[in-house]
Amino acid sequence: MQALHDMDVSTSQAITTICPFCGVGCGMTLQVQQSGAGTRLSGIAPQLNHPISRGQLCAKGWSTPFAIDAADRIKTPLRRTPGGFQPISWAEALKSIGESIRTILEEDGPQALGVISSARATNEDNYAAQKFARAVLRTNNVDHCARICHSPTVAGLKQTLGSGAMTNSASDIEQTDLIVVFGADPTENHSILGGHILRAREQGTRLIVVDPRKTRLARIADLHLQLRPGSNIALVNALLAEIFANNWQADQFLDARCEGLDALRKSVARTDADAGAEVTGVAPELVRSAAREYSQAKKAMILYGMGVTQYVSGTNNVIALSNLALACGQIGRPGTGVNPLRGQNNVQGACDMGCLPNVYPGYQAVAEEEIRNKFARAWQVSVAEHAGLTSLGMTLATLEDKFRGLILFGEDPVVTDPDQTRERRALDKLDLLVVAELTMTETAKQADFVLPAASFAEKDGTFTNCERRVQRVRKALPPPGEARADWQWLGDIARELGSDALDWESAEEIFDELAALTPIYSGMTYAGLDREHGLQWPCNKEAPQGTAILHSDRFPIGRARLIPVHHVEIDEPADDEFPLVLTTNRLHFHYGCGSMSRKSPLLERETPDGILFINSFDAHNLSLSQHSPVKVSSRRGFIETRAIISDEVPAGLVTMPYHFREAPSNRLTNNAMDPVTKMPELKACAVRVEPLPADAQPRTMDEILADEAREVAGD
């Protein structure tokens, strides 16, 4: 990037598009200039007339020019050889990949192959990925990373409300009387929405924060319910018990729109604020105040995040929140609702597009014959009858020699998945691993073929943000070298396999195809999205302008369901050997696996020197001072880092962000899973912290692995 006019500029252009970093989906304008030397990015500005961000971006959004910098991008296909990766032509890459897929298909059939798409890629790419799996490979083995973020949301809200997305919209934050932030850190992870909460708070909106950590919002909240990790259900049940005991529930609403009240009443009657306190550690008065405020507010909205979903009880945690909102009638109106804050920019879209093993685009179930026939007809192929494997299922099947070939893009499971060692082992075992990426990631390093992918700034398409708003992403720059959009190279592989299922000329053509097959998108076109600055689904004949608030008149399942749920202990509580509980968090400046955000020298500089956040009480007991080098171990492994003493965390709890390759927290985290969604319990495991010698330099993970390899070799 250079100043606007350093070269002999022939034309300049400003392309308005969507931030690639998180589910808020802020608008940004990329300034590009054409000269003899090609097209270059010369600047970035926030989009002033964007319906949510209105002229604002967070640090990640502002760092976009660094993230997509061409300098260390992968520019040609690469093939793994004993001597390292070798550049090859697209033709060679496609031929070899095609051969390998054909061999696996012949020997083991479609169930041995699968696709993992990306919550960072566009809807068009995701639609292409699942169509490639279903119509070309003929398998439902397709998934994306929501598994480690919000699959319990989809599973939980689908059961209780009939739809697994944010029920209301970002703008409801300005209309509500009370905001409950539950297990989420929006000022750090969804900063622009977090900013809306700050603004609402200044204008007198009440704020209740439920979080084991003293987050930024907890500091300014009216009430902070600092519960023990993993006690969400106990807390919500205590709130419900108080609400029913005081007759604060919304009788009319319950009567008219819900079912299952008696069972819920009976199940929470066993607890109250005092009994709950023994599990949650939250003072009963606080629980009573929160119960009164939430149930009595005219309009109250719940915003929740991974502090709810990333537990063995994840799905039930979501159901508990839904029970609470339904019991108080805080849903289906402006300023209310149960609102998951989803992490990655297009995780909503990846789900909407059916990059899930059990549903086609628009959550149309694979299990239903009528739906299968609909897609078989539209695609003119026969489709697989049974649901496919989740990403974790693919990993496990690989280890059992039942799965052999994986195509993966825009994800770095080696860094982000819970059990790094197992993940590496599985990827190693695959006969074919194809990874398409912008830059070399840990996962790409394991691949047989690495394909150069186009970044969001280099292609057209759409992202769907957390409030179900489908927004246009516009091509501002040519992809570097031979990089291609994901739908393009997927189409190339399909053609190599003799299929014309992915023969599209443009992203818009894909969008028109998917809108025709996806009822919740059926009223959308690119022209409409341009005109309206995005449209919120469902957008169809009945709602041509889209839908800002779900469930206003009825739930998709008719009556909403109240479902009793019970507290489940975290899978691995602290004990004598591992006396502290570790929880994971994210830092404002970083994102996912960090492969994009860490390319900015400014954001990289914001990385603290150490990443283990520990309370001063525990630090004192361990004789740690600020920045002391430490070793953190769990039953699964250890990492080395430095301690940051912080009263953000209560005694007994330590936290680590998970973006750091040097000290990946997933060496430590537990694999115990939510039985419904197989969501791993990333938010709590038992660890031990030990001081290293004061002058020791903590080793990075790579150094530890190298040392271990040397020791093994030396033995």
Place this chain on the structure above:
Amino acid sequence: MTDYLIDSPITLAKHIGQSRDLWQLKENDSGERGWQLSAPEIFSALRSPDAMESAKQFFFAPRENIFQFDGNQFRESLPAPEPFALVGVSSCDLTAIAYQDHFFRDDPHYQARRQQALLVGYECLSPCAKGFCPSVDAGPGAREGSADLVLHQLQEDQWLLRVLTDTGARALEGLVLEKAGDAAQTQRHNQIEACIEAFPDDSHIHAGIEAINSNSVAQETWDAAGIQCLSCSGCTTLCPTCSCYGTSDHTTGDTMIRERFWDSCLYDGFQREASQNNPAGAAGDRVRRFWYHKFSREFFQASDNPGPADRYGCVGCGRCEVTCPGVIGVHSMMKKITE
């Protein structure tokens, strides 16, 4: 210097467009405004604070390579742009450029671009959305010497064209224009007075400036603002007078390139030393420092040489108010200070 009457900014643009690239504010298909290379046949009539980005990017590049070292030799990578003109810069942004000119007076990269520029100002006749230029002596009339030429609309088809520098006078050579009389000057004067009158009450800005200069702002106020600063860098990026930069080195093969890029004093890492010591480690202290730089008279730049930089570091454009997700942009912050 002589001032003239001209029928339209387009007449001027066509003339200077013969020898320079023209940049003007334009709206794209999505309705977003920004500086674009432009044909002389149109005049957009947008004012520069209507665009999120100011004109500072033309001189102080968001990212640029400073030098290259190939193992033996340092090579400076100085830009060499063709002559260009910015047409339609509002007074606040002109004042900011003058302020930056002083700060970067010895910076060859900045100056290489600045020397090639012709600044054509455009005076506002009514207040912009969040602006308060009169309160910080930055507008709505263009300050002496801050532009080469200044346009001021008198009638539908009559504009006052003021010439503020020799460069401006030279740029008009070959253009036959009628000299402006006293009536035109009086009308301009009255219109600017009327514009100043039309600004909404901004006593909170005046009171905030006085509170900062008398050091009477409670630390708690800064600390509370610190909780709300998300270190997004939006304020410093868009502020037309912010000038901090960072550098980083990239090595490929034998060649090392040093890049410099816009930095932000609101980042924790901005002043953190290798020892982890940080003189502005608390977010509230960083917010305070930012506002002292904008409003404390101790930071007037050129006490030995009164001139364009001997002024507040804020020109009243209002961009930080719009872009701050933490609700501590200039109006919000000054209200908090004075509440």
